[in-house]
Amino acid sequence: MTATLAKENVIGRPIDRIDGRRKVAGAAPYPSDFDLPGQVHAALISSTVAAGRITRIDRSRAEAAPGVLTVLTHDNAPALVDPPQNALGSTMRRPLRDDRILHYGQHIGIVVANTRAEALAAAKLVEIEYAEEDPVLDLDDPRAAVEDNPFGMASSRGDVPAALAAADVTVDGTYTIGAEANSPMGLFTTVASWQGGRLVVHDTTQAPSFLRIALSVMFEVPEENVRVLIPFLGGGFGAGLRLWSHTVLTTLAARVLDRPVKLVLSRPQMFHSVGHRAASRQRVQLGADRDGRLTALDHDAIAANGMGDNLPSPIVAVTPATYACANVATHERRAHLNIPYTGFMRAPGAVEAHFAIESALDELADQTGVDPVELRLRNYAEVHPESGKPWSSKALRECLEVGAQRFGWAGRDPAPRSTHDGDQLVGQGMAGASFEFYALPCTVRLAVDRRGNATVRTAGTDIGTGTYTITAQITAELLGIDVENVRVVIGDTDQPPAPQSGGSGLAGALAAAIQNAAGELAEQLARLDGRPGESFASLLDRHGLDELAVTGYSDLAGAATHSDVAPAGAFAAAYAEVGVDEELGVVRVRRLVSVIDGGRVFNAKTARSQAIGGAVMGIGMALLEELAYDPNSGRVANGTFGDYLVPVNLDVPDLDITFVGEPDTFNPTGGKGLGEIGIVSIAPAIANAVHHATGRRIRDLPITLDKML
Amino acid sequence: MSDIGYVRAADQGSALALVAEDPDAVFLAGGTTELDLALKDQVVHPSRFVDIGRLPLRGVTRDGDRLRVAALTTMEELAADPTVRDRLPFVREALLLGASTQLRNMATIGGNLLQRTRCRYFRDPEVGACNKREPGSGCAAIKGVARMHAILGAGPTCIALHASDLCVPLVAMDAEVELLDADGTRTVPLTQFYRTPGDRPDVENVLRHGELVTHVQVPLLPAGARSGYLKVRDRTSYEFATTSAGAAITVEDGTITWARLGLGGVGTVPWRAWEAESVLVGAPANERTFRAAAEAAIRDPFTVPGTAFKVELAKRTIVRILRTVTS
Numbered sequence A: 001m002t003a004t005l006a007k008e009n010v011i012g013r014p015i016d017r018i019d020g021r022r023k024v025a026g027a028a029p030y031p032s033d034f035d036l037p038g039q040v041h042a043a044l045i046s047s048t049v050a051a052g053r054i055t056r057i058d059r060s061r062a063e064a065a066p067g068v069l070t071v072l073t074h075d076n077a078p079a080l081v082d083p084p085q086n087a088l089g090s091t092m093r094r095p096l097r098d099d100r101i102l103h104y105g106q107h108i109g110i111v112v113a114n115t116r117a118e119a120l121a122a123a124k125l126v127e128i129e130y131a132e133e134d135p136v137l138d139l140d141d142p143r144a145a146v147e148d149n150p151f152g153m154a155s156s157r158g159d160v161p162a163a164l165a166a167a168d169v170t171v172d173g174t175y176t177i178g179a180e181a182n183s184p185m186g187l188f189t190t191v192a193s194w195q196g197g198r199l200v201v202h203d204t205t206q207a208p209s210f211l212r213i214a215l216s217v218m219f220e221v222p223e224e225n226v227r228v229l230i231p232f233l234g235g236g237f238g239a240g241l242r243l244w245s246h247t248v249l250t251t252l253a254a255r256v257l258d259r260p261v262k263l264v265l266s267r268p269q270m271f272h273s274v275g276h277r278a279a280s281r282q283r284v285q286l287g288a289d290r291d292g293r294l295t296a297l298d299h300d301a302i303a304a305n306g307m308g309d310n311l312p313s314p315i316v317a318v319t320p321a322t323y324a325c326a327n328v329a330t331h332e333r334r335a336h337l338n339i340p341y342t343g344f345m346r347a348p349g350a351v352e353a354h355f356a357i358e359s360a361l362d363e364l365a366d367q368t369g370v371d372p373v374e375l376r377l378r379n380y381a382e383v384h385p386e387s388g389k390p391w392s393s394k395a396l397r398e399c400l401e402v403g404a405q406r407f408g409w410a411g412r413d414p415a416p417r418s419t420h421d422g423d424q425l426v427g428q429g430m431a432g433a434s435f436e437f438y439a440l441p442c443t444v445r446l447a448v449d450r451r452g453n454a455t456v457r458t459a460g461t462d463i464g465t466g467t468y469t470i471t472a473q474i475t476a477e478l479l480g481i482d483v484e485n486v487r488v489v490i491g492d493t494d495q496p497p498a499p500q501s502g503g504s505g506l507a508g509a510l511a512a513a514i515q516n517a518a519g520e521l522a523e524q525l526a527r528l529d530g531r532p533g534e535s536f537a538s539l540l541d542r543h544g545l546d547e548l549a550v551t552g553y554s555d556l557a558g559a560a561t562h563s564d565v566a567p568a569g570a571f572a573a574a575y576a577e578v579g580v581d582e583e584l585g586v587v588r589v590r591r592l593v594s595v596i597d598g599g600r601v602f603n604a605k606t607a608r609s610q611a612i613g614g615a616v617m618g619i620g621m622a623l624l625e626e627l628a629y630d631p632n633s634g635r636v637a638n639g640t641f642g643d644y645l646v647p648v649n650l651d652v653p654d655l656d657i658t659f660v661g662e663p664d665t666f667n668p669t670g671g672k673g674l675g676e677i678g679i680v681s682i683a684p685a686i687a688n689a690v691h692h693a694t695g696r697r698i699r700d701l702p703i704t705l706d707k708m709l
Numbered sequence B: 001m002s003d004i005g006y007v008r009a010a011d012q013g014s015a016l017a018l019v020a021e022d023p024d025a026v027f028l029a030g031g032t033t034e035l036d037l038a039l040k041d042q043v044v045h046p047s048r049f050v051d052i053g054r055l056p057l058r059g060v061t062r063d064g065d066r067l068r069v070a071a072l073t074t075m076e077e078l079a080a081d082p083t084v085r086d087r088l089p090f091v092r093e094a095l096l097l098g099a100s101t102q103l104r105n106m107a108t109i110g111g112n113l114l115q116r117t118r119c120r121y122f123r124d125p126e127v128g129a130c131n132k133r134e135p136g137s138g139c140a141a142i143k144g145v146a147r148m149h150a151i152l153g154a155g156p157t158c159i160a161l162h163a164s165d166l167c168v169p170l171v172a173m174d175a176e177v178e179l180l181d182a183d184g185t186r187t188v189p190l191t192q193f194y195r196t197p198g199d200r201p202d203v204e205n206v207l208r209h210g211e212l213v214t215h216v217q218v219p220l221l222p223a224g225a226r227s228g229y230l231k232v233r234d235r236t237s238y239e240f241a242t243t244s245a246g247a248a249i250t251v252e253d254g255t256i257t258w259a260r261l262g263l264g265g266v267g268t269v270p271w272r273a274w275e276a277e278s279v280l281v282g283a284p285a286n287e288r289t290f291r292a293a294a295e296a297a298i299r300d301p302f303t304v305p306g307t308a309f310k311v312e313l314a315k316r317t318i319v320r321i322l323r324t325v326t327s
């Protein structure tokens, strides 16, 4: 490498988002901002029953309505090919496949008209009759088809039944979590246009490379003839990780009409069209000795899944790696219901599992009289409990200790109901969190030019987490240039393929790919006989080269299989203080301390924003959010922001957020993803604090006031 | 596509005429209720909006021991009024605990009285069974997800809540509504203005088509009385009341000599707790009295599984506000 490459301390600096100015000025184009010449507008036709078959469709009134260009339903639409499997598992049943209705709000057709208002009006004129069936809506419904071990994640080490039988102390708790909606602000949008044989789609997706593959298969066009664009995305929280039927229908309509078609979902449609965190029920049994040392952990989970769907979203995957315990068994089932398709929502599986496990540990602390923090330290997994390999990095201990100190845990009276403040009972609770390592292969193209600028290109996108900014920082540091001299081109599948923005896996994979590219670049520059201290700009200049471009690649998961360390994900601990107005049932969070080990932090400011977002979402999960289905029709009964409650500013106390830990030793850049870890320990910390305040253990989220009466 | 007309009324007379002449025309004040229902949810289908927003019906005047509030005064303006602050504190509290600042700057007092229920089944045009929208079609909420629904004045035809916070202290204070149409003015006590659903859930009040609310009159608290408004909800702000109570009380030598109690979050109409008031007046200001008043207030509730918890919560809400205003 030439001596000038590498600049100190650019990575990690809390610089403002490089795209921030464009965003606040309204100059960053989100999918709904795209309007193409000749574009027409679509509206969806949605099922108004949850189960059954369509017996009759009459499109004639809609087709005759003003401005209408086409009405596509299952009986007149061109057939599509089923979507393929991808790294996130199989996608759903393709839309318009047949006359079957699997959930309320299912997209059963699309109307295209000259204006959006005309399309919406015409959609109401399509007459549909159904042979309705009784929907299966509840996890406990005996009619629900239940699959055992659907993800192959059931696991066992040691002898759990024997250990439970021999344990000094046991805990046995059942924990339920209501369905939750991701609720990103940006309405999901598709703008599809066919240009000759080439498809260009602006779509609200967190997984542009996967979407490209899926559309190429479904519409039978070569992958290189599909371009997915998503330079800016108005939030996803996982909602953009799957292929959704509105995207397919809009693309289909554009093909039929050979015109660009635009569809923007309405807010109520968002609640049933882009997935949600499935409702779940978990049973955790713990066995321990009198000092709180775990001897057995049995974790059984069941979660809802759509009919005909098979989303791979295990809950128990994280369990075996959480604590040192010789005997651990996990079991998993899923029940198929007539509910809108489930999806991934921030820390899917991990956050559910931690609510159950960390609540159960609190119960164990209560029974043994061991302090909850000490209990977690006593069961600390110093090495990866499954493989026995040392962790690539793990600062959960620091998370727990620093958190306890910042929170003032030492002064806590362990007795429940011990602290009052006016009408409130005050309680303090805590929880730890372990997140799984996750990575997919990532490719970038890195170019430098003789003016001293660098350009990084990759298909992956920035869902608001700061990908643009950290990409520029990492590149600037590795190349020894200023952040201002790095151009980041992302969210475009004409660029090299990248993993989805999800699973906290993009930042690490991307950083490693950039580093790989920078190394390659350094080699190429070295071959150009660089002089000591010479910049690459001058080197290129001397050789009359405009640009030098290289490709970088990372496959961390591949490398993990033959690594002698266990690659670690992020870790965290949360400490919560709540006030419970016992007479009125109202629970408010008074203080929240969150400490996170995310390895090397690429940007202290955007990382902190992720932790804040996770904490706020965790408060929502703990106290407010639950999707309700009408028990008769299966319709989402609270699909508006007036009815589905997310936290508002007043629900969120000042958040004390700290990052601890060292650069990870497995990822070459030292980073670990941290987009999700911030939510994982919040709900159990709050529920444990509610118990400490009141002596009441609420095992059912959200903890709304009626449950406290 | 349904086209909706829009006219801005130049003066009161033309506003009245423009609505009276067309059975499907409606007044439009701040629009925070009406535009949602007509344009977003599309569950009401007016032929035309007659915008009264610029009529000179704005401001608060004091007339002896009464306040006269013009109908187009905004919620924020009324909350900021010095007389309201000093002599009707629980009206101010109820206003400021409602909606959000942005909405309160648009929403008018007349519109607040006439706001429509938040029942999601009413507001979703895909729901067929709603007696309030389509008399005789049934009530989907009763067997559905009903949490933000009424337990008092409710029945098998409709359990829709009147969700106003402001109306709770107003019914407690015996506010009166001044109405105007081509036939002249009339004044109706707010406690007689609303109708419980009975067999006509679609008829919510005694307002005739084309009748304009011009003013609301509110008697001031008597000297020595104390008041308070308590709103109980899961979300700290920007949510309607799960239960609420507005109380005004005078205590002399430990005995309650005057009492007013209104309830929110529980009634199909803003609820005046007359029976509770009779229990309170003449009784000692203590926990036993408060609980007895609460029991008297929530008699014969009509509950569904989702609202059953409100029976006890409403009672505790009453006890808490009585304790607060008498302490």
Ligand SMILES: Cc1cc2nc3c(=O)[nH]c(=O)nc-3n(C[C@H](O)[C@H](O)[C@H](O)COP(=O)(O)OP(=O)(O)OC[C@H]3O[C@@H](n4cnc5c(N)ncnc54)[C@H](O)[C@@H]3O)c2cc1C
Binding pocket: A642, B026, B027, B028, B029, B030, B031, B032, B033, B034, B035, B036, B071, B072, B097, B098, B099, B100, B103, B106, B107, B108, B109, B110, B111, B112, B113, B114, B115, B163, B164, B165, B166, B211, B212, B213, B214, B238, B239, B240, B241
């Ligand atoms: C998100 C949200 C949250 C809210 N939260 C709360 C809350 O917490 N507490 C609360 O109390 N309220 C709340 N509201 C309701 C809000 O206060 C009402 O929407 C508002 O007061 C209505 O006033 P407006 O001027 O906007 O009425 P409009 O929407 O203009 O009119 C409402 C109705 O009244 C009629 N009307 C209006 N003025 C007159 C008049 N002078 N004479 C005759 N008819 C008239 C209209 O024809 C229409 O039918 C909330 C509303 C929203 C949208």
Ligand code: SF4
Binding pocket: B117, B119, B120, B121, B122, B129, B130, B131, B132, B133, B138, B139, B140, B141, B142, B157, B158, B159, B160, B201
């Ligand atoms: S409660 Fe009233 S408004 Fe709601 S669905 Fe029933 S009838 Fe309609």
